[in-house]
Amino acid sequence: MRELHVKCLLPVRLDKYLMEQFPALGVGRLNKALRENKIKLNGKKQPLSTRVQNGDIVRLFLNDDVLEKRALPAAMLVYEDDDILVVNKPAGVEVDGPADDTLLKRVCATLAGRGGPSQAMLCHRLDAGTSGLILLARNAAAEQFLTEAIRQRQIQKRYLCVTFGRPQPPAALLHDYLSKDAERGVVRILSAPAPGAKEILTGYETLAVSGRLALLQVDLITGRTHQIRAHLAHIGCPILGDSKYGNNAANRELHFKYQALCAWELRFPAQIEDARFSRLAGRVFHAEKPWYCRQLLDGTLR
Secondary structure (H helix, E strand, C coil), X not given: CEEEECCCCCCEEHHHHHHHHCCCCHHHHHHHHHHCCCEEECCECCCCXXXXXXXXXEEECCCHHHHCCCCCCHHHEEEECCCEEEEEECCCCECCCCCCCEHHHHHXXXXXXXXXXXXXXXXXXXXXXXXXXXXXXXXXHHHHHHHHHHHCXXXXXXXXXXXXXXXXXXXXXXXXXXXXXXXXXXXXXXXXXXXXXXXXXXXXXXXXXXXXXXXXXEEECCCCCCHHHHHHHHCCCCECCCCCCCCHHHHHHCCCXXXXXXXXXXXXXXXXXXXXXXXXXCCEEECCCCHHHHHHHCCCCC
């Protein structure tokens, strides 16, 4: 329980006051705490629109981990310098958005906790259910450099995934077209050009097989929405755990909540002309291989 003795010159709304004291709370958590009778103003439950004033006492019956900003565990920070961050995102965490807990908010909380600038900008994204490496910029110059390098495909992205089904041939470069269905929040893979469809290239190589499953290394050459997930499903080998494009019966049987897809490697170009970022030339960053890779290799996962 936290007890706050209000000290302010002018009355202020209760929700605004609490979010100033505990930025990690957010409106959603505040409303939930109020519904659960965990916020008391002068001993009584009051609407969040109530104005508090000097001398009021607010009691919060919430755990510290709810009140404090969530920072990055050390293992999630793969690389850091004055310009960029490489962070290993766990599956199930949104990269950004209105949620109280996102990767971007964790990064900013970590930087703020050191007492220095807390600014960080996302340079690309991963689906919430996909784990792996994310690049963030710490200033405008780095943001421009990273986003342009990604746009021009100078930074190579390599993934690991487990598919339900063994692809044939075991290695290939898939070349098709992707069309978005914005209303349903899905994409379709087409074998020929069509209005609104964008060209996609996805390379894969089978690293191991186990029963009905295969462990693949995937090179994302073009980076479209849901590209890897939809492209592999299109050839009859959906990613295990993918509820949108996959085999839900297999997902339930094998107890996969999130897709077995990890952005495992980021590879910078061998030469970088901009002297400010030349130290990154040839650098290769890896995420820790997910648990399901080990289980497929030892035959536990079949």
